[in-house]
Amino acid sequence: MSQLGLSERLKSREDRAGMEKARHKVEKFKQRENDILNAALALLIEQGEESVTVEQIASKVDIGKGTIYKHFTSKTEIYMRLLFDYEESLASKLKDAIELASKGDIKAPARAYFESRIANPVKDRLFQRLEEKIIALNQAPELIDELHQMRNAIQTSLNKMFEHRIGEGKLKDVPPYYYYAAYWALTQGAVELYHSKSFSGVVQDMDGLLEFVMDIGVHIGNKQS
Amino acid sequence: MSQLGLSERLKSREDRAGMEKARHKVEKFKQRENDILNAALALLIEQGEESVTVEQIASKVDIGKGTIYKHFTSKTEIYMRLLFDYEESLASKLKDAIELASKGDIKAPARAYFESRIANPVKDRLFQRLEEKIIALNQAPELIDELHQMRNAIQTSLNKMFEHRIGEGKLKDVPPYYYYAAYWALTQGAVELYHSKSFSGVVQDMDGLLEFVMDIGVHIGNKQS
Amino acid sequence: MSQLGLSERLKSREDRAGMEKARHKVEKFKQRENDILNAALALLIEQGEESVTVEQIASKVDIGKGTIYKHFTSKTEIYMRLLFDYEESLASKLKDAIELASKGDIKAPARAYFESRIANPVKDRLFQRLEEKIIALNQAPELIDELHQMRNAIQTSLNKMFEHRIGEGKLKDVPPYYYYAAYWALTQGAVELYHSKSFSGVVQDMDGLLEFVMDIGVHIGNKQS
Amino acid sequence: MSQLGLSERLKSREDRAGMEKARHKVEKFKQRENDILNAALALLIEQGEESVTVEQIASKVDIGKGTIYKHFTSKTEIYMRLLFDYEESLASKLKDAIELASKGDIKAPARAYFESRIANPVKDRLFQRLEEKIIALNQAPELIDELHQMRNAIQTSLNKMFEHRIGEGKLKDVPPYYYYAAYWALTQGAVELYHSKSFSGVVQDMDGLLEFVMDIGVHIGNKQS
DNA sequence: TATGAATGAGGCTTCATTCAT
DNA sequence: AATGAATGAAGCCTCATTCAT
Numbered sequence: 001m002s003q004l005g006l007s008e009r010l011k012s013r014e015d016r017a018g019m020e021k022a023r024h025k026v027e028k029f030k031q032r033e034n035d036i037l038n039a040a041l042a043l044l045i046e047q048g049e050e051s052v053t054v055e056q057i058a059s060k061v062d063i064g065k066g067t068i069y070k071h072f073t074s075k076t077e078i079y080m081r082l083l084f085d086y087e088e089s090l091a092s093k094l095k096d097a098i099e100l101a102s103k104g105d106i107k108a109p110a111r112a113y114f115e116s117r118i119a120n121p122v123k124d125r126l127f128q129r130l131e132e133k134i135i136a137l138n139q140a141p142e143l144i145d146e147l148h149q150m151r152n153a154i155q156t157s158l159n160k161m162f163e164h165r166i167g168e169g170k171l172k173d174v175p176p177y178y179y180y181a182a183y184w185a186l187t188q189g190a191v192e193l194y195h196s197k198s199f200s201g202v203v204q205d206m207d208g209l210l211e212f213v214m215d216i217g218v219h220i221g222n223k224q225s
Numbered sequence: 226m227s228q229l230g231l232s233e234r235l236k237s238r239e240d241r242a243g244m245e246k247a248r249h250k251v252e253k254f255k256q257r258e259n260d261i262l263n264a265a266l267a268l269l270i271e272q273g274e275e276s277v278t279v280e281q282i283a284s285k286v287d288i289g290k291g292t293i294y295k296h297f298t299s300k301t302e303i304y305m306r307l308l309f310d311y312e313e314s315l316a317s318k319l320k321d322a323i324e325l326a327s328k329g330d331i332k333a334p335a336r337a338y339f340e341s342r343i344a345n346p347v348k349d350r351l352f353q354r355l356e357e358k359i360i361a362l363n364q365a366p367e368l369i370d371e372l373h374q375m376r377n378a379i380q381t382s383l384n385k386m387f388e389h390r391i392g393e394g395k396l397k398d399v400p401p402y403y404y405y406a407a408y409w410a411l412t413q414g415a416v417e418l419y420h421s422k423s424f425s426g427v428v429q430d431m432d433g434l435l436e437f438v439m440d441i442g443v444h445i446g447n448k449q450s
Numbered sequence: 451m452s453q454l455g456l457s458e459r460l461k462s463r464e465d466r467a468g469m470e471k472a473r474h475k476v477e478k479f480k481q482r483e484n485d486i487l488n489a490a491l492a493l494l495i496e497q498g499e500e501s502v503t504v505e506q507i508a509s510k511v512d513i514g515k516g517t518i519y520k521h522f523t524s525k526t527e528i529y530m531r532l533l534f535d536y537e538e539s540l541a542s543k544l545k546d547a548i549e550l551a552s553k554g555d556i557k558a559p560a561r562a563y564f565e566s567r568i569a570n571p572v573k574d575r576l577f578q579r580l581e582e583k584i585i586a587l588n589q590a591p592e593l594i595d596e597l598h599q600m601r602n603a604i605q606t607s608l609n610k611m612f613e614h615r616i617g618e619g620k621l622k623d624v625p626p627y628y629y630y631a632a633y634w635a636l637t638q639g640a641v642e643l644y645h646s647k648s649f650s651g652v653v654q655d656m657d658g659l660l661e662f663v664m665d666i667g668v669h670i671g672n673k674q675s
Numbered sequence: 676m677s678q679l680g681l682s683e684r685l686k687s688r689e690d691r692a693g694m695e696k697a698r699h700k701v702e703k704f705k706q707r708e709n710d711i712l713n714a715a716l717a718l719l720i721e722q723g724e725e726s727v728t729v730e731q732i733a734s735k736v737d738i739g740k741g742t743i744y745k746h747f748t749s750k751t752e753i754y755m756r757l758l759f760d761y762e763e764s765l766a767s768k769l770k771d772a773i774e775l776a777s778k779g780d781i782k783a784p785a786r787a788y789f790e791s792r793i794a795n796p797v798k799d800r801l802f803q804r805l806e807e808k809i810i811a812l813n814q815a816p817e818l819i820d821e822l823h824q825m826r827n828a829i830q831t832s833l834n835k836m837f838e839h840r841i842g843e844g845k846l847k848d849v850p851p852y853y854y855y856a857a858y859w860a861l862t863q864g865a866v867e868l869y870h871s872k873s874f875s876g877v878v879q880d881m882d883g884l885l886e887f888v889m890d891i892g893v894h895i896g897n898k899q900s
Numbered sequence: 901t902a903t904g905a906a907t908g909a910g911g912c913t914t915c916a917t918t919c920a921t
Numbered sequence: 922a923a924t925g926a927a928t929g930a931a932g933c934c935t936c937a938t939t940c941a942t
Binding site: 047048050051128129133135136137144148151152155174175177178181182184185186187188189190192193196197198199201202203204205208209212213216220 | 273275276353354357358360361362369373376377380399400402403406407409410411412413414415417418421422423424426427428429430433434437438441445
């Protein structure tokens with residue numbers, strides 16, 4: 001049935017085997033990239049941004065120092081990748097929630113945002129600090145710009161939502177971005193609260209407390225709370 | 226009339242001169258300590274925690290690097306002193322406000338706290354980061370403990386206040402520390418908001434925004450806003 | 451008529467095809483070797499000896515890094531091959547010129563030598579530096595020896611020529627190798643002159659200047675210029 | 676006789692002692708700087724530019740690696756200092772010779788230049804290579820510029836001289852800078868000649884050869900040699 | 901045979917702290 | 922007491938070469 005001669009069939013089989021192999025290789029390479037990112041993240045969470053070294057990351061993945069530089073051009077690039085991955089997951093959740101909001105569940109974005117960030121406060125704060133540091137030392141300014149543009153896109157969507165609700169008279173009439181900003185601040189504060197060593201002895205019911213804080217957030221600016 | 230011989234009288238005069246000199250010396254020494262602290266703070270604000278070196282501090286005070294180590298045992302100690310100083314000034318303002326609250330100005334502590342911290346957000350955040358870093362690297366654990374005890378004392382006062390108002394039915398009945406914690410979070414968030422590069426392009430009226438945020442804080446848990 | 455059975459006849463045909471293939475392979479292999487050498491040379495000229503990496507060479511030829519090591523045992527070997535190729539082309543030109551000289555064109559060798567080297571001063575100097583570096587790091591001492599023997603052979607021919615002309619009373623009576631050495635020095639200097647950044651702002655007529663220099667060389671030791 | 680009181684005289688004596696001490700310290704510091712420069716130079720001559728490391732230099736002076744960076748901001752700065760020192764000594768000799776030339780000893784500059792450079796050909800060539808490398812990697816472009824300006828100043832003086840002699844009809848009428856350039860090339864070539872491994876087996880009378888070469892240089896362009 | 905991921909020695913530089921003067 | 926030169930551990934990154942597939 002085949003129209004191909006033997007040698008061509010063979011060749012084609014070889015090709016397929018070769019492609020298979022190549023794909024396998026590419027996958028393995030990507031896997032390693034992920035291993036590096038995961039190891040870096042784990043170490044960052046474990047020890048904080050201050051003290052993680054390239055050597056530690058390499059040794060955690062059980063590879064040589066140099067291998068890291070086959071995948072990333074610098075330590076900063078590793079960190080930027082982690083930042084983007086985190087930001088993207090956040091943005092995706094938020095988009096879903098904005099969708100829900102447009103279908104009536106008006107509180108969805110606020111909840112989604114708060115819950116996403118507070119779900120893993122250690123990680124959330126880690127990325128804050130990482131970003132700060134990279135900005136402070138002016139490493140990777142273009143990538144940082146890109147990151148901020150990503151956020152701006154989300155902000156714009158949210159602002160429209162707030163504008164709409166102000167128009168309906170449901171929210172106090174202040175510049176719409178006040179809402180997102182205030183909400184961001186509250187969430188940010190909640191994340192910091194989670195970490196604060198000052199509170200660690202006092203707070204016995206962190207979940208309840210965070211619920212309380214989120215509730216504040218959800219009702220910001222409501223004309224009748 | 227004098228029972229003392231000439232040389233003794235001279236000696237005594239010398240002594241007095243010596244004491245004078247010694248006192249002068251002590252004062253100068255203390256002054257220098259302050260100079261070091263101020264220089265360190267100025268540099269930290271200017272450049273961020275990452276890049277301030279002992280050498281820079283010394284050169285700003287116009288003394289030798291070694292001299293710094295006559296006053297402080299380590300760079301960390303300098304930073305801890307700054308932390309304490311800041312914390313004390315905050316605590317003192319808060320105490321005054323609690324006093325006012327007991328005389329009826331129920332919102333005084335919240336305002337005082339928020340305003341104190343937001344008055345100089347750069348400094349406020351600087352100290353956050355400094356503390357974090359010192360904790361992360363586990364330098365000076367005892368001093369850090371001391372710092373936290375200082376804060377706990379304040380918290381206890383505030384908690385009593387909240388307890389009282391809950392008893393009066395003015396505030397929702399949640400564990401009293403929820404209030405301080407939530408308020409802390411909001412303030413913390415406001416400080417971060419001030420710095421956030423993500424918002425720097427968007428927020429055109431930072432003062433209004435911070436007012437808005439503070440207003441949220443002042444009304445946390447109020448049964449009728 | 452054939453004494454061979456079918457399968458043998460087939461086999462023999464396969465063999466011939468195989469040989470064809472093998473020859474083809476060998477040629478391709480040689481071609482690749484040349485590609486590597488050319489790519490290496492191009493990169494060296496473009497970027498200088500400091501910064502060319504094996505990876506760049508491979509990527510320029512569009513082959514894997516490992517493949518390079520199927521053709522050459524080390525980066526140094528590649529460079530040595532380039533050195534030899536250059537030296538051989540120089541020697542060949544010089545031989546032709548010596549031939550001409552024996553037929554009366556007494557200035558041919560000097561011209562040929564000077565012009566060959568100055569024709570592409572970038573390349574000429576590149577090889578100087580390459581050789582120097584290899585000698586300094588004592589990589590490939592045997593190959594370097596071989597290279598020098600090649601040069602010595604040429605020198606010997608030239609020396610005979612100079613000896614003859616001294617005998618004829620056309621040149622000053624100094625050790626014959628003075629002439630080649632002095633001429634080499636002048637040429638060498640001309641090449642360096644071409645590159646010198648110190649002169650790049652001053653020299654407006656490089657061709658004229660080099661002509662001037664070559665003229666000096668051609669008349670070295672002439673009793674009546 | 677002294678108008679000063681006892682304490683003032685004491686003070687002044689103290690001052691003098693202090694100044695003495697300070698001067699001593701400064702001198703010691705300068706001495707160390709020189710030690711570093713000398714060690715670097717020695718190692719460069721010994722091993723070539725390729726392989727000298729900061730650690731080697733430090734260990735040769737018997738100091739720690741870090742100390743080097745109290746004196747120089749980078750390895751390149753050390754090398755630039757060496758370059759300047761060499762260039763200055765060359766320029767100074769040349770100035771003296773130009774002075775002599777103006778008093779009639781017309782060949783003084785040519786001799787001085789040639790002899791200065793050929794006096795220590797190893798060093799001379801080392802500095803060539805060093806400069807090349809620094810230029811190639813574009814480290815310290817301002818310092819390199821400065822160096823070239825230094826040379827240009829000298830060139831200008833020499834060019835005037837050649838112009839004058841051309842005007843007198845003593846030299847062939849070519850652009851004056853041809854003379855300096857050609858002479859530079861010859862000298863450069865002589866230096867390279869000295870090092871050439873290709874000649875090392877052949878040249879038995881290097882001094883005679885260099886004399887021969889210098890003689891060529893001294894008579895460049897002379898209308899009657 | 902061809903590949904290119906992996907290696908790891910080795911280079912430069914920074915900076916808190918020490919210590920002789 | 923004051924100084925600041927000296928220290929050296931520690932960090933990041935490069936690249937020729939190897940080797941499993």
